[in-house]
Amino acid sequence: MIIADKKPIEEIIESIKDYSRILILGCNECVTVCEAGGKKEVGILASALRMYFLNKGKEVKIDENTLERQCDHEYLDELVDQVDNYDAIVSLACGVGVQFAAEKYRATPILPGVDTCFLGATEKRGLWTERCQACGQCILASTGGICPVSRCAKRILNGPCGGSSKGKCEINKDMDCAWQLIIDRLKALDKLDTYEELSPLKDWSTDRAGGPRKIMREDLLL
Amino acid sequence: MTLKRKFKAGDFAILAEMEPPKGVDISIMTDSAIKVKGKVDALVVPEMSNAVMRMSALGGAMILQSKGIETVMQVNCRDRNRIALQADLLAAYGCGIRNVMAVIGEDPGYGDHHQARSVYDIDLVELLKAINTLSQGRDMAGIELVGAPDFLVGSTTNIGAKGKSSELEFEDLKKKADAGAYFFITPPLFHIASLSPFLKKAESLQIKIIPTVLLLKSLGMARYMSKNMEHIFIPDELIGRIQKAPDKVRECTLIAAETVRSLKKEGFSGVMLATIGWEHKLSEILEKV
Numbered sequence: 001m002i003i004a005d006k007k008p009i010e011e012i013i014e015s016i017k018d019y020s021r022i023l024i025l026g027c028n029e030c031v032t033v034c035e036a037g038g039k040k041e042v043g044i045l046a047s048a049l050r051m052y053f054l055n056k057g058k059e060v061k062i063d064e065n066t067l068e069r070q071c072d073h074e075y076l077d078e079l080v081d082q083v084d085n086y087d088a089i090v091s092l093a094c095g096v097g098v099q100f101a102a103e104k105y106r107a108t109p110i111l112p113g114v115d116t117c118f119l120g121a122t123e124k125r126g127l128w129t130e131r132c133q134a135c136g137q138c139i140l141a142s143t144g145g146i147c148p149v150s151r152c153a154k155r156i157l158n159g160p161c162g163g164s165s166k167g168k169c170e171i172n173k174d175m176d177c178a179w180q181l182i183i184d185r186l187k188a189l190d191k192l193d194t195y196e197e198l199s200p201l202k203d204w205s206t207d208r209a210g211g212p213r214k215i216m217r218e219d220l221l222l
Numbered sequence: 223m224t225l226k227r228k229f230k231a232g233d234f235a236i237l238a239e240m241e242p243p244k245g246v247d248i249s250i251m252t253d254s255a256i257k258v259k260g261k262v263d264a265l266v267v268p269e270m271s272n273a274v275m276r277m278s279a280l281g282g283a284m285i286l287q288s289k290g291i292e293t294v295m296q297v298n299c300r301d302r303n304r305i306a307l308q309a310d311l312l313a314a315y316g317c318g319i320r321n322v323m324a325v326i327g328e329d330p331g332y333g334d335h336h337q338a339r340s341v342y343d344i345d346l347v348e349l350l351k352a353i354n355t356l357s358q359g360r361d362m363a364g365i366e367l368v369g370a371p372d373f374l375v376g377s378t379t380n381i382g383a384k385g386k387s388s389e390l391e392f393e394d395l396k397k398k399a400d401a402g403a404y405f406f407i408t409p410p411l412f413h414i415a416s417l418s419p420f421l422k423k424a425e426s427l428q429i430k431i432i433p434t435v436l437l438l439k440s441l442g443m444a445r446y447m448s449k450n451m452e453h454i455f456i457p458d459e460l461i462g463r464i465q466k467a468p469d470k471v472r473e474c475t476l477i478a479a480e481t482v483r484s485l486k487k488e489g490f491s492g493v494m495l496a497t498i499g500w501e502h503k504l505s506e507i508l509e510k511v
Contacts, residue, residue, distance in 0.1 A: 204339035209330055 026066030037092025070097025136206030144185030235492030242282030273333025300327030315371035410436035479510035
């Protein structure tokens, strides 16, 4: 899922300081799971902002709403009748939701309330770690299900660099060396012979090298 | 006289583009360069324009400097991160290169290595600021340098280009000038009147606008560019003139030379001659200027 982190409240206050009718808009999907932008976080942020403006003696109306998703037209449509009631919307969705809402409601500033960080997994409550960079050409079949593109600091594709030491990465001793994990996993799968095969030159055109990406499925287009 | 002095003196500067080879045989590049030595003020060495892999601008510029020819070395944001860019700039200055031109760099999709990942660690304005920072004796991390470079810095502008908003382009020009760029090279220009109104504005920024004069190689090229290149305007009369000419290549060199003369007359600070692979024609154009 998409992992996001809450923005510092000072940054949010700075972005809304010129407005007096504000909607805090949450998203029920990824950002709810990573506890950055769901209904609960909408409530907490809205309360904090109300207290801040009350202390400042400034009258600011702060409303709350959480959509099922902000990356789908059908859910964003729910705002059609409300959007004109606000000077600005603080979206706690990922960057996709913020942009999609901004594309739909062009006359209303849609401001980000979270920092979108990576595609990752919940290791345990309060700990999320990166697993995928959406490079558009998955090589997990040959790397024992461990991705060197997202988990190796240097994104190298043919074994560990010289900085790997005792299974840890040179960047941070608390970080596993992705290639050590790959080797261990291939060993466990009795597939270490695949480690000896050189990885073909990576085609980054399916990553960001080819500009913004899109997938069009003719079979699904209406 | 160095390019810097020429600009400061307000004299008309003649620059010409000189692509390094795709390979290690430098003879064609150096032969073409030596033919125009003394006739151009500096040779602009592109950094893999159109994302086509070839000898780097740093290498090309060093070779040309070793032949006693002043160069303008291009640096782009596509292929190097901030560490490599700064390192190459220091190397360039250490090797005698005194002029640099910062460009954004075309996407690898345009070139011959479509699968390459572009870098864009810093953008063009940030690169210009980085050059400025180096000239103040510090690197981008704020660490003091042992000796600071003092480059004459240039960049690009699309001001006056067909289909571009002159207001936005002027803002862009100002931003780059504030970041430290002093001279600005335009895309190929075939209609001087479209750029002339911006001269006065440019003067207010204390910068130099250097139009590119591109040598058309054939009628087909002129027609193709006119039809397919969104921001290039080639007047129909010019295409008609090439069409009627018995010796089309000669006519094209005449047109290039005439455009250079007109730019000089109009009060531009200089010209950048681009011959894209026909560098051997440079001396012929310059003889007619």
